Amino acid sequence: MKSNIFDPHKSFLSLKILWIVVIIHFAVAAILSILIIYNSNLTPSYDYHGLNNALNIFKIPLGILALTIPIVALLAANHRSEQTKEQMRLASENNNFSNFYKHTEEFESYLSEHEESNIKITLPRKFHRLAFPNSKNGDFKVGELIDRQINWFLEHIIHASSGLNNPQKWTEALDKLDMLITDFAESFYIKNYYTSTSGNSLPVFERTVFVPDGDVKNIIISVKNISEKIRDALLFDERYEPSELLIKVIEFDYRRIPSSKTNNISNYAPFDFKALLFEEKS
Known part of the structure; x- marks a missing residue:
């Protein structure tokens, strides 16, 4: 709890x-003076001797009053110290505030300069807040949380993609995969991540899954497109190292x-993206 004793x-x-x-000092001095006067047989004398x-x-009451001066000086020094702090x-706050907005503007310019495809980060300021959570405090390093979020989505997407290797239940896996990929993109404010705007709408349960160019392979490729966009945006921080x-x-x-x-x-060709991915030579 912050003390307001020396409110700057x-x-x-x-x-x-x-x-x-x-x-307190004046009260103690006054009380002692009254006690001295009351208990002493004093005669007023206004000459040198008096x-x-x-x-x-009255040296004790006067001494107590004199103590007020150094104590007040100490209080004043402490108050000045609090004001300086x-x-x-x-x-520091103003400097961090200015640097934060400068960093945000430069980040937006960086995204604009590196838009080489239709894939876009639609809300760059929100992405900036997600990527650089401590930027308002002057820390412009990519946060650890966004790395964990990226890996979480990729791990679940890769795991769900294994279901595409099941000839009987691949449509169910595709439905789950589509929802995960959509959440992945929306969590990082990314749009237009499909390789094509034309394709088939495949009915699965109560939903329809859009398949770019009618090829399930392109669903998987969209994961790369999203990942690449995120990676490129985070490389605005030259210290950033993408996860393995x-x-x-x-x-x-x-x-x-x-x-x-x-x-x-009936002609669907099953494949195991997870197996292919992890047997890839580095």
Whole structure:
């Protein structure tokens, strides 16, 4: 809990601690002075001897009052220190704020300059916030969370793709795979990741799955397209190192996957993308 005893936003004379210290010292000095006067047979004398005696008689109350000066000086020094720290904090915040917006603008420019296909990050600022979660604090390194998210999606997509090797249940696997790929793309604000806008809509349960150019192979290729777009965006941070799984998915030779046309389901050619991916030579 932050203490407001030396609130840097207040003037020194507005601090409660100052007046508490002053009042306590004056009150103690006043009480002692009253006790001295009440219990002593004093005769007023305003000459040299009288004033000198007064200083001697009231030296304890006066000493207590004198203590107020160094204590107030210490309070003032501490208050100035708090104000200096607050000024430094505000300056750091303003600097981080400026750097954050500059970094965001440069990131958007970077994405625009590297748009070599129709695949787009539709909400670059949200992607920036996801990729650089500590950027408002001046840390412009790619966060660890986004790497874990990428790997999570890729692992589940690769696992689900194994079902495409089952001639009886491949449509169910395709449905699950399509939902995972859609979630993968939407989580990173990516659109237009299919190789083609033409294709077949395959009814599966209560859904329809769009198959680019009617070839299931292109569903798998869309995973590469999404992964590549994410990787390229994150390379804005020159320190970024893609995970081994992300590199493997991007660099895999997708020509090794056989074409599996859906225009005639009975002629579907099963394939095991997972097996092909992990037997690929690095």
